[in-house]
Amino acid sequence: MKPSLKLLDYSILQQCMHCGMCLPACPTYVATNKERHSPRGRISLMRAVADGELKLSPAFADEMSYCLGCLACQTACPAGVDYSNLLETARAEVQSAGLNQTFTSRFWRTVTIRGLFMRPRLLRFVGRLLWLYQRLGLQTAFRKIGLTKLLPKDLRRLEPQCPTIATKFSPQLIRPIESPAKKQHRVALLTGCVQDLVFADINRDTADVLLANGCEVHTPPVQPCCGSLHAHNGEANAAKTLAKRMIDLFPPSQFDAIITNAGGCGNHLRHYSALLADDAVYAPLAKLWDSKLRDIHEWMMEHGCRAPRKGLGDLTATYHDSCHLTHGQKVTKQPRDLLKLIPGLKLVELPEANWCCGSAGIYNITQPEQSEQLLVRKVGHVIGTGASVLATANPGCHLQIARGLRQAGSPITLLQPVTLLARAYRKEKMTA
Amino acid sequence: MSSPDPAVLARLREIVGAENVLTSPEDTIPYGFDGTAALKGPVGVVVLPGSTQEISEVVKLAAARGLAIVTRGSGTGLSGGSVPSAGCIVLCLTRLDKILSVDAANLTVRAQCGAITAAIDAAANKHGLFYPPDPGSMKISTIGGNVAENSGGLRGLKYGVTRDYVMGLEVVLPDGRIAHFGNACVKDVAGYSMKDLFIGSEGTLGIITEVLLKVLPRPAARRTMLASYDRMEDAAQTVSDIIAAKIIPCTLEFLDRMTIGCVEDYAKIGLPRDCEALLLMETDGHPAAVAEEAEQMLALARARGARDVRVARDDAEALQLASARRSAFSALARVRPTTILEDVTVPRDKLAEMVAFVAEVAKKHNLLVGTFGHMGDGNLHPTFLTDERNTEEMARVHEALEDIVTKTLAHARTITGEHGVALAKKAWLRRQVGENSHDLMREIKRAWDPQNLLNPGKIFD
Numbered sequence: 069m070k071p072s073l074k075l076l077d078y079s080i081l082q083q084c085m086h087c088g089m090c091l092p093a094c095p096t097y098v099a100t101n102k103e104r105h106s107p108r109g110r111i112s113l114m115r116a117v118a119d120g121e122l123k124l125s126p127a128f129a130d131e132m133s134y135c136l137g138c139l140a141c142q143t144a145c146p147a148g149v150d151y152s153n154l155l156e157t158a159r160a161e162v163q164s165a166g167l168n169q170t171f172t173s174r175f176w177r178t179v180t181i182r183g184l185f186m187r188p189r190l191l192r193f194v195g196r197l198l199w200l201y202q203r204l205g206l207q208t209a210f211r212k213i214g215l216t217k218l219l220p221k222d223l224r225r226l227e228p229q230c231p232t233i234a235t236k237f238s239p240q241l242i243r244p245i246e247s248p249a250k251k252q253h254r255v256a257l258l259t260g261c262v263q264d265l266v267f268a269d270i271n272r273d274t275a276d277v278l279l280a281n282g283c284e285v286h287t288p289p290v291q292p293c294c295g296s297l298h299a300h301n302g303e304a305n306a307a308k309t310l311a312k313r314m315i316d317l318f319p320p321s322q323f324d325a326i327i328t329n330a331g332g333c334g335n336h337l338r339h340y341s342a343l344l345a346d347d348a349v350y351a352p353l354a355k356l357w358d359s360k361l362r363d364i365h366e367w368m369m370e371h372g373c374r375a376p377r378k379g380l381g382d383l384t385a386t387y388h389d390s391c392h393l394t395h396g397q398k399v400t401k402q403p404r405d406l407l408k409l410i411p412g413l414k415l416v417e418l419p420e421a422n423w424c425c426g427s428a429g430i431y432n433i434t435q436p437e438q439s440e441q442l443l444v445r446k447v448g449h450v451i452g453t454g455a456s457v458l459a460t461a462n463p464g465c466h467l468q469i470a471r472g473l474r475q476a477g478s479p480i481t482l483l484q485p486v487t488l489l490a491r492a493y494r495k496e497k498m499t500a
Numbered sequence: 501m502s503s504p505d506p507a508v509l510a511r512l513r514e515i516v517g518a519e520n521v522l523t524s525p526e527d528t529i530p531y532g533f534d535g536t537a538a539l540k541g542p543v544g545v546v547v548l549p550g551s552t553q554e555i556s557e558v559v560k561l562a563a564a565r566g567l568a569i570v571t572r573g574s575g576t577g578l579s580g581g582s583v584p585s586a587g588c589i590v591l592c593l594t595r596l597d598k599i600l601s602v603d604a605a606n607l608t609v610r611a612q613c614g615a616i617t618a619a620i621d622a623a624a625n626k627h628g629l630f631y632p633p634d635p636g637s638m639k640i641s642t643i644g645g646n647v648a649e650n651s652g653g654l655r656g657l658k659y660g661v662t663r664d665y666v667m668g669l670e671v672v673l674p675d676g677r678i679a680h681f682g683n684a685c686v687k688d689v690a691g692y693s694m695k696d697l698f699i700g701s702e703g704t705l706g707i708i709t710e711v712l713l714k715v716l717p718r719p720a721a722r723r724t725m726l727a728s729y730d731r732m733e734d735a736a737q738t739v740s741d742i743i744a745a746k747i748i749p750c751t752l753e754f755l756d757r758m759t760i761g762c763v764e765d766y767a768k769i770g771l772p773r774d775c776e777a778l779l780l781m782e783t784d785g786h787p788a789a790v791a792e793e794a795e796q797m798l799a800l801a802r803a804r805g806a807r808d809v810r811v812a813r814d815d816a817e818a819l820q821l822a823s824a825r826r827s828a829f830s831a832l833a834r835v836r837p838t839t840i841l842e843d844v845t846v847p848r849d850k851l852a853e854m855v856a857f858v859a860e861v862a863k864k865h866n867l868l869v870g871t872f873g874h875m876g877d878g879n880l881h882p883t884f885l886t887d888e889r890n891t892e893e894m895a896r897v898h899e900a901l902e903d904i905v906t907k908t909l910a911h912a913r914t915i916t917g918e919h920g921v922a923l924a925k926k927a928w929l930r931r932q933v934g935e936n937s938h939d940l941m942r943e944i945k946r947a948w949d950p951q952n953l954l955n956p957g958k959i960f961d
Contacts (some may be wrong), residue, residue, distance in 0.1 A: 082837035082887070087535045087830045091640045092616075101548075101573070101594045102527070109530030116529050143880040144831035146766045378618040 072119040072161045076154075084111045093144035095136060095424050095442055104131060107141035107151055114158050117412045129167040132158045137300055137430055139335075152335075152396070153342070156299055157287035163302030185261060185293045186310070192237055195265040199233035210309035224376045231467050234268045241272040246496035249278045252282035253371070258337070261293050262463045268423055270463075273490035274329045274364055278491045281374055288317055294328075296336030299343065300429050301477055312350055313341045319355040325496065328365040332463035335396030337361050337479040363393060364486055365402035365461065366492070376492035377500060379411030382426060385488070386455040387415065388446070388469065389422040390462030403461055403485045410492050418458075427468035439468075447472040450480060459485045504545055504589070504661040508565055512547055512589075513555045520595070520773050522546040527675045531590050534575040534582045535637065536924060537838050538888040541570075541584035547590050552678055552709040557593070559707065559953075561591055568956050571703045573614060573642030577649060578829075578841055579916065580923035581702045585957050586809055596709065597624045607712045608667060608684050611700065613644025618715065629715040634661035634919070644708045647704060650700030652918030657876030658750040658784075659716075661918065663699045668712030671698055674705075674949040684712060692828065697944075702920050703955040721786035723794040724818035726752075727806040732756065735777035736852030738804040739875045742781075742816035747793050751782035752876030753825050756855070758881075759870040762831040770831040775807060779875065780825050782818070828872045829883060836885040842898055843925075844908040845879040847916035848939060849927065854907070861903045865896040876958040879917035904932075922958045929959065 073081075092108040098256055104113070116122035135155060142151050155427060180205050184191045200206075255278060259271045274286045284381055295310030296300040320474075328334040340354040340360040347354075362370070368431035388406055394400045400422070407415050426432060426442030446469060450458050458473075462482050471484045504512075512521045522528055526680060528543040549555045562569050569590045572582035577919040581860040596612035611620055619640040621631040634647060634653035635641055641651070647669070652661045670680035681695035682688065698706055729735045732754075739752050755771075755778045764771040771778060780803065785792045794811065794885070801809050812818040833839045846854045857872055859879070862869035862894050866884040882904060884897045905915055905928050915921075915928045942960050946952075 079837050083833060085537050085833045085839055086533050088637060088640050089830055091574060104527050112530045113526060122525055122529060125526060127524060131526060131722055146827035147833035148766065165704035
């Protein structure tokens, strides 16, 4: 990744022939009808910066931040414009120019992106403190007596959105190496950051699904963040450091596949070779890494996932595509096929299934208004299907849509496809 | 990028509301181009009106101040029709996007100019009707833009083009008056057919604000087929055979080898990359007629040596094939940074010859070309794949275009079948239509818009 639009290979900008095919796919254009909020509009601004016709400005920075980064435009674009690369470069440039930063935004960036998400043990420690806060009833108590009002404005807004931290994190649920009865593959399991703190049980489910399909699962207890958060938010150097740590921890030559179960992480993880292209030592390793990286659904369907003998009763489910799984990784059919393996499960298609839910990394924090509009739109469609279960495969979407369903008073349960499959496998064992 | 003077801006804000007047470079730069490659212009101010009345007020202000107006919808035009000129007001009509009514008894749809083409078809569909013109950009193009450009599409052979569906128009004239032309009557010979003057006028005569469209009963059946060939002539000959057999299919589209590769890179639907021509055929109508015609078309394709012929399994696959074809132009942009798209149209029986000629020209000037288009109506889209920053190569592209236009005009046909003249074809218009006709067009423009305020510099200098 180049640090500025001027240094970027100009042909990537030129690739956009501004035909407009991206407009109807872009949630921010559809919401506003303004060219500036469309993919081709943003690219024209980036090109103007590269051409020296436009100076980096707070308005430019705003626009780059208003983009969801959902990459629906990449699916829509016949010309194959690498929008993800352009956006990350533009955001990195905005970041290094120090535009649009208040003292508080700088403070939180330092604490989170540069602090917590660079140090996995510290992140878990903070997660544990948060868990205590929630467990000891302090959260409820503080809310009751209005103590949360003492928090700074940003935190006060976020406090109710804070997900419930899991009682056990991944290492307490998954041993470093677990072997199936008959070993066919050797795979590494990436436990993620949010996934680990909030949905460690989904990591357990993922391991179970792998084990049930002949995979020996390697899950080191302490894993670095993949760096996707950093790359999406203009911290290219941190992203590179984390990618190298990841490759060091999981030498790609030792595994048949490196498995991720979070759509957002996966899209970043499988592009390490572009990130580390200029690094003489890591470039070849990154290339091998990319070739081994698989989304869990992709890997399962690639090797003929075994259908469970027992189902979970009669169940109507629908599926929401996480943006980076569908637009970034182009994994759309496999999660649906995986769900269809479960006896008794009827899958109904969700209208606008691949339209962003507004979670979009930290977008629900940085752009709450637009995020909320998208959430309401998504929840309306989900309820309209009449399904009792919504399946999705990304922790961000999971948290966001679950919150939306709660707000709407809907009884629909949100689960991930691997969880449903793992439960069906467990049922087999119980009845066996 | 000079912004209009503060008094003008203040008045514009008064008319449409401050939030609908854009002046900062971050807001206006994205309105400096449309869908045409290598063309852009400076934007001082963008105005987004919310009603015909507001448009009329804006035009009156522009007329009083002598300011040019360049109108745009979604900006997907392919001849530079909405590329801004220096000092102009860009009038963007996307806020006027309502479909006002669907009249199933009289088979009409009334819509505001900014309504999306595909949304009009979808609204008609709810009543078992359909709006046939389907330009490549239909998912985002506005109906006002379609009328101003007289857009075509994939169904031209059987169903015609936008002009064939316009029954009435509301137009803001260059002095700001609001006029209505046409009505819901199929027969109407009262006076000059003024609406026809505005259809295809490319924003130079008036601002189309509302349209009354004819719609048709939705065909009960449809069948989509795909045939691949080792020689382009065989595909073209199949088309002639189909017409000779007295069949008028709704779609007969072709892609050449280069285009097939690019489309397949994008759509990944298993198109054969190793054939020289792909023919996409579709017939629609009564189920019995469709079944019979489809059989005949398949047999004719086989008889002309099609290597492989297949029928789309279901509606989903048919839609996938049509969408893939619609993406052809943009997909060609995968190869080189700049795609220069042509729109020449020749008689059907000259089509194979023309495709071969295009290949020859590309070879002569050492250029990459991908050709696709509407084989049924002779409308070709040779697309040169080049780089606008390479001036030497761009000069060769222009020589090649000159050769193609000369050959087209030798067949006494048209330099543009459906994209319009605007900037891209301006240089050749006089050669095609002749001196007298060209002069008359110009005289009409001058009489109508004496200050030359509406889209100046388009179609004529």
